[in-house]
Amino acid sequence: MTNYLDFEKPLAEIEGKAEELRAMARQNEEMDIEDEARALDRKAHALLQDLYKSLTPWRKCQVARHPERPHCRDYIEALFSEYTPLAGDRNFADDHAVMGGLARFDDQPVMVIGHEKGNDTKSRIERNFGMARPEGYRKAVRLMDMADRFGLPVVTLVDTPGAYPGKGAEERGQSEAIARATEKCLALRVPLVSVIIGEGGSGGAVAFATANRVAMLEHSVYSVISPEGCASILWKDAEKMREAAEALRLTAQDLHKLGVADRVIPEPLGGAHRDTTATITAVGEAIGAMLAEMSGLSAKKLLSDRRRKYLDIGSKGLAA
Amino acid sequence: MNWITNYVRPRINSIFSRREVPENLWSKCDECGTMLFHRELSNNLNVCTSCGHHMAITPRDRFRALFDGGLFSEVSVPEPLADPLQFRDQKKYPDRMKAAQKQTGEKEAMLVASGEIGRTPIVAAAQDFSFMGGSMGMYVGNAIIAAAEEAVKLKLPLILFSAAGGARMQEGILSLMQMPRTTVAVQMLKEAGLPYIVVLTHPTTGGVTASYAMLGDVQIAEPNALICFAGPRVIEQTIREKLPEGFQRAEYLLDHGMLDRVTPRTQMREELITITRMLMGLTPAIKGDLPAPGELSGDTADEAQTPTSDAPGNSGDASRG
Numbered sequence: 001m002t003n004y005l006d007f008e009k010p011l012a013e014i015e016g017k018a019e020e021l022r023a024m025a026r027q028n029e030e031m032d033i034e035d036e037a038r039a040l041d042r043k044a045h046a047l048l049q050d051l052y053k054s055l056t057p058w059r060k061c062q063v064a065r066h067p068e069r070p071h072c073r074d075y076i077e078a079l080f081s082e083y084t085p086l087a088g089d090r091n092f093a094d095d096h097a098v099m100g101g102l103a104r105f106d107d108q109p110v111m112v113i114g115h116e117k118g119n120d121t122k123s124r125i126e127r128n129f130g131m132a133r134p135e136g137y138r139k140a141v142r143l144m145d146m147a148d149r150f151g152l153p154v155v156t157l158v159d160t161p162g163a164y165p166g167k168g169a170e171e172r173g174q175s176e177a178i179a180r181a182t183e184k185c186l187a188l189r190v191p192l193v194s195v196i197i198g199e200g201g202s203g204g205a206v207a208f209a210t211a212n213r214v215a216m217l218e219h220s221v222y223s224v225i226s227p228e229g230c231a232s233i234l235w236k237d238a239e240k241m242r243e244a245a246e247a248l249r250l251t252a253q254d255l256h257k258l259g260v261a262d263r264v265i266p267e268p269l270g271g272a273h274r275d276t277t278a279t280i281t282a283v284g285e286a287i288g289a290m291l292a293e294m295s296g297l298s299a300k301k302l303l304s305d306r307r308r309k310y311l312d313i314g315s316k317g318l319a320a
Numbered sequence: 321m322n323w324i325t326n327y328v329r330p331r332i333n334s335i336f337s338r339r340e341v342p343e344n345l346w347s348k349c350d351e352c353g354t355m356l357f358h359r360e361l362s363n364n365l366n367v368c369t370s371c372g373h374h375m376a377i378t379p380r381d382r383f384r385a386l387f388d389g390g391l392f393s394e395v396s397v398p399e400p401l402a403d404p405l406q407f408r409d410q411k412k413y414p415d416r417m418k419a420a421q422k423q424t425g426e427k428e429a430m431l432v433a434s435g436e437i438g439r440t441p442i443v444a445a446a447q448d449f450s451f452m453g454g455s456m457g458m459y460v461g462n463a464i465i466a467a468a469e470e471a472v473k474l475k476l477p478l479i480l481f482s483a484a485g486g487a488r489m490q491e492g493i494l495s496l497m498q499m500p501r502t503t504v505a506v507q508m509l510k511e512a513g514l515p516y517i518v519v520l521t522h523p524t525t526g527g528v529t530a531s532y533a534m535l536g537d538v539q540i541a542e543p544n545a546l547i548c549f550a551g552p553r554v555i556e557q558t559i560r561e562k563l564p565e566g567f568q569r570a571e572y573l574l575d576h577g578m579l580d581r582v583t584p585r586t587q588m589r590e591e592l593i594t595i596t597r598m599l600m601g602l603t604p605a606i607k608g609d610l611p612a613p614g615e616l617s618g619d620t621a622d623e624a625q626t627p628t629s630d631a632p633g634n635s636g637d638a639s640r641g
Contacts, residue, residue, distance in 0.1 A: 163530075165550030165558045170568060173578050175529035175549040182503050183535060202487075203499060203530040203549070210500040224487045224496040224527070234409035234489060248492045249405045258404075260493050307507070310500040311465065314458050317404040 003273075005062045008051065014044045048270045055219065057245035060252075061227055063219040064198045065161075068273035070280055071130075072099060072114035072157045075197065078277075079284040080105055080112055086143060088135075092172060095136030097128045097160070100143050105155065106288060111147035113140050113208060114157030117198070130199075131164035134177035137207050141177075141184045144192075153191040153291055156208040161226065162201030181207035186307060189299030193290040195283055196220045196252070196261070197272075212306050213290040214260065216252035217283070218267040222260065223250035249318070257318050262290070349373055365585045374522060374542050374585055378424070379431035379446035382481060386444065386589055392435035395443065397428075397466045400458035405492050413490040420452045429454050429484070430463035434470060438593035438605040443471040446481040449523070454484035456528050457491040461498035464532055468505035477515035477596045482533040486526020495527070502532040515599040519588065520547050520570070520579070538595055540581045540588070541570035547578075 004012040018040035021033045055063065063069070076083050080103035087094040100113035117130035140156075147154045163174055185192060185208070194211035200222030209222075216222060225233075227245035232238040255261040265286045268275035294302065346355045351373035361368075365385055366375040384390040407413040421427060429451040434443045445467040447454045454460075464480070471478040487495035509516045518536030520529075522545035529549050541547060548568040556563060566572045570582045583591050593605045 163549060165554045167555060167559060167561075167563060167567070170548055170550060170555065171576050173534075173576070176534040176578060178530035178549070179499075179503070179532075179534040182500055182531060183507070186500060186503055186507060202496060203527055206496060206499045206527075207530075210503075222493060224492055225489055230489050243409070247405070247407050247409060248489070250493065255493055258493060260497060307504045310497065310504055313497045313501070314400060314404065314461075314494045317401045318406070 003066065003068055005059070005066065007059055007062070011044060011047050011051065014040055014047065018044065045269075052270055056242065057221070057248070057251050058227060058242040060219045061199075061221050061241075061245055061250070063271045064217075064221045066271060066273050067119070069198055070272055070276040071119060072116040072159055072197070074276060075157055075280055075283060076103065076112055076114070078280045079287070080110075081107075083112070086146075087139070089138035089142060091135070091138060093133075093135045095128075095133050095139060096126050097130050097132040097164070098136035098139055100140060102152075105153075105291070108153070108291075110153045110155055111143050112155045112157070113143055114197075115160040115204070115208070117159060128164060130160045131162060132160065132204055132207075133164050133166065133169040134172045134174050137177035137181040140208060141181050144181075144184045144188060148188050148190055151190055153193070153294075154188060155287055155291075156192070156194040156211065158194060158196045158200050158205045158209050158222075159198035160201045160204045161199055163204040175203075178203045178207045182210050185210035186310070187303070188306075189303055191291060191294040191297070191302055192306065193287060193294075195265070195287065196222050197283065201226065210306075210310065212294060212302060212309070213262045215263045215265055215283075215286045215290060216255060216261040217265050217272060217279070218252055219271055220252055221250040222252075222255055223248050254318065259313055259316065347375075350375065367585050372543070372584065374544065376449055376483075376522070377585070378426075378450065379448050379481070380426075382446050383431065383433050383435075383444065386437055386592075387433070387435035388437060388439065392433035392444075395432040395434055395466055395470045397430070397432060397459065397463045400462055403490075404458070404494055405490070407490040407492065409490075416452065416490065424448060424451045426451055428459040428463070429457075430460045432463050432467045432470070434474065434476070437589060438597070440593055440597050440600070440602065440605065441474070441476050442479055442592075442596060443467050443474070443476050444479045444481070447483045447528075449483040449485075449521075452488065453486075454482075454528075455486060455488035455495070456484055456498050456502075457488035457495045458498065460484075460488075461501045464502045465505045468508045471514055472508050472512045475512070475514065477517065477600060478509055479517045479519065479592055479596070480532065480536070481519045481521055482524040482528055483521045484524060484526070484528040484533075486528055499527050499531040503535065506532055506535045515596055517592065517595060519592075521545050523547070525549065525551055534578075537599070538581075539579045540583050540591070541573065541579050542585055542588070543570055543582055545570045547573050 018037050021037045025031045025033045083103040085101040097115060099116045103110060103112045115130040116127050118124035118127035144154055192211040193213045194209040196216040198220055202224055227241035228238045230244040230248060231240035252261055252264045256264050265282050268278045272279040345358050347361060348355055349368040352371035354370040366377040383392050403413045426448060429448045430445055432445045467478055506516055516536050517538045518533055520533060520541040524533050524547050546568055552563055552568055573579045574582050597605055
């Protein structure tokens, strides 16, 4: 563990001490520190449980953005076989913030598409921190269209701070590209399932997540605007992001109540990054279950169910 | 008492209120600073008669100028849940709503109507930037769906005038969900083979641009309208460089292939009539001002190809035959 979030500082101290003790013991065979180290472990575990028992919405945003959280690539590598990336929008470029291609899920051929944030400085820059440009959405449209023609289910993995606010992205029709991707999601005659694995940032997320079934990881978030952005507009102070995160109702739990998320996938104690294998397995099970729910449904039913779902969203509010 | 309340007080009030009237008679053009007489300005659809700058116009004023004889019937919009998230920033959302309603005299940020333009029956929807920045929440979503359903029911084209800062943050994720919801509305029109024409007005930004406002069969913008997903300030902060002159303005988008046309407001009506009549397979429009549909006398009505109200699709079919 190298990356602690600000609210995990007390935890970092305890875990650091335990680590130190064990390092000392490795140098000096005669030292018996095991009891003491175990006590620290227990203390750390209790603290972790306490911290994660009820994360505030802002803390959830921080966990959702944790640099060590498993990313799209990790899921594709672990859950899909024969992944064959397909690149380019056939117009301008290949957007590395969006990865996608043919793959098998439980031996069944599918189209998998997702945002990739990268996991070190070099790959983060290459992936543009998961912020797609118009080419990314257009690539996704192309792949969804192909899936539609060949009858392959589409699986999308959403993890983006949002669309990229850049000059070129605007010039090349960012908004049109997002609108077309949402339109394509709603026109698919094949099953479309989506998992919000980290950040579901605004239009960039909608473009991929307008799906028959949407699952969210326990500490993932999905929002119309980032808490910082909302705070700077409504509170005129970006530092009010805690309040904004609270007001926006962007947690998986609230979105489940609102009918935007169909299921919430539990994360290991301390967040997805503390046990990536368990997280990825749980996501795999959720994808399998969601695809199974739709097996045997006609193209017409898949399409009309998806539209109905979106037309009905918002009718019940949080009370339900 | 009566004498005082009924006579003296109104007199006193009228003396004081009379002073305020002259201020409202003139408005200053935001662009060139010319003082414009209110009647002259409204006759010119809030376009500066001196420099051609397009100022905001309310949906109601726009519809009065758009529909024949200024007549239209409002299409009712299903009421969404009020304040679904119990949202509160520095003010409560319901308080912001009340203030906006008081200030604009409107219920919400979109007006939907049906009527005729150049004797061409249409459904129109217009967004009101003065109502909480025209922001797209559940009501605006419902309005667009209602407009599309009305158009499909009556087999009419839909003309939509967009103006919005984006999604309504106070409705959180539910405002974001209006992107797919309004996209379904556009798909209803496309599947029914009906034209969907978008007129982008200043400003149209954010989630609105990234959904129904960019999915028109024909995309027209008013001159110099700001049309973008991410606003210029956000981009400047991100890339830390100055943006070119006219960036994200209607003419810039036209140059970059994102629009079909940029058309001044004063010519918009004629253009919309021309385009919708061609897309609906109708005969060319008769030029010139037309009386309102209700004022038509029987002898002139036939030539102008009046639609019959019992079967709305008839007008299109008749001219095709």
